Amino acid sequence: MAYRETEKVIARKEDKRVRLISAARELIAEGGFSSVQMSSVAAAAGVATGTVYRYFPSKAELVAEVFRVVTQWEVDVMGQVAATGDNPRVRLEGAIATFAKRALMAPRLAYALIFEPGDPLVEAERIVFRRSYARIMSEILKDGIAQGEFISQPVDIVANCIVGGFAEALIGPLAPDHAATQSEREETISTIVNFCLKAVSK
Amino acid sequence: MAYRETEKVIARKEDKRVRLISAARELIAEGGFSSVQMSSVAAAAGVATGTVYRYFPSKAELVAEVFRVVTQWEVDVMGQVAATGDNPRVRLEGAIATFAKRALMAPRLAYALIFEPGDPLVEAERIVFRRSYARIMSEILKDGIAQGEFISQPVDIVANCIVGGFAEALIGPLAPDHAATQSEREETISTIVNFCLKAVSK
């Protein structure tokens, strides 16, 4: 036997895989899905174009994997925050504030994940992602209704209204440039929170 | 002089132009911007591919023109409804119901116009379109605040929340299939209306 995969090689491959995903994520964060070109991803990761295909069978799979990795992380973070504390109002506020803080770090990326159509593999992941967000919101709403804090409404529909509302107000085409001032950002976030709380409260 | 453009020719050209725009709109309504191919547009309009270029200098201009025509019409309709009546609650409800009725006729088209990224010409039109919607909402909100019906809030931000919320709930990726049942559709619309009214009311 003259060759076997060693730890070192496995680690280096894993590292390269991560680099490729990061490079692709960075490109999406700059210009959405259409900015992802296999040659650009390769260049950004410091490898040759062909190498990308040793890690991902196609561009569609690469983009879907980026989508999966990024959204799973976001859902985990949001889930943690939304499960913290007993008061559903506080939890709702926390969820929105968390989304805001994170989405505004990379608004174009957030927009792509939430709204930008992509190939079928991406669309399938999007459904998973969106359902996760909707689930988190619905849980808060259900608890709030059970505790008598929130008015009884169809939680699935209301969850969509809330997610759509804050996403639009934060990263939609008319959203103010949040790179600008801290105070403007805070006004936006608190207005959104108040809007949502008022809409669901008893 | 052996040739001059006659009424007949002008009319036929205008008709062809309209056909091309309709064909392109139809394609967007089926699969979004990426479904627009110059050869498909030509085929759908019953002309040769080259003919499209006698009416529009490029695909980008054609799509932008479709965007302009469709959204101007939608904004006009919405503006009419939103200006009808004195009671801001009724006007808000009317605006949302109108959007719902129209968007659900062609959900994929509505999604493209509102959310789907496109080339720079389209993005420029989108800003115009979205500002028009936001303006209509803001007017209702301002009147409501002035009349003491609505709570005082930053109307621009709230307008975005409302537009994002109802768009998401009606045509977002998790929106129920409204081709299904009339009653489900009505439940969705009334839930959204209640949500928005509650959020803005005093």
Place this chain on the structure above:
DNA sequence: CCATAAAGTGAATCTCCATTCATTTATATA
């Protein structure tokens, strides 16, 4: 019917990328 000008045509061209693959380089064991 003829001459002129525009409208219409669609195959050929051009561009952009995803994907492939013959070749080179690196790693592991004997």
Place this chain on the structure above:
DNA sequence: TATATAAATGAATGGAGATTCACTTTATGG
């Protein structure tokens, strides 16, 4: 060091689709 195997390379290939243009058809007025 020599051999075996895998990883990496990047130029070449292939396909999709936007755009062009030499040619054909249609309309107009004399």
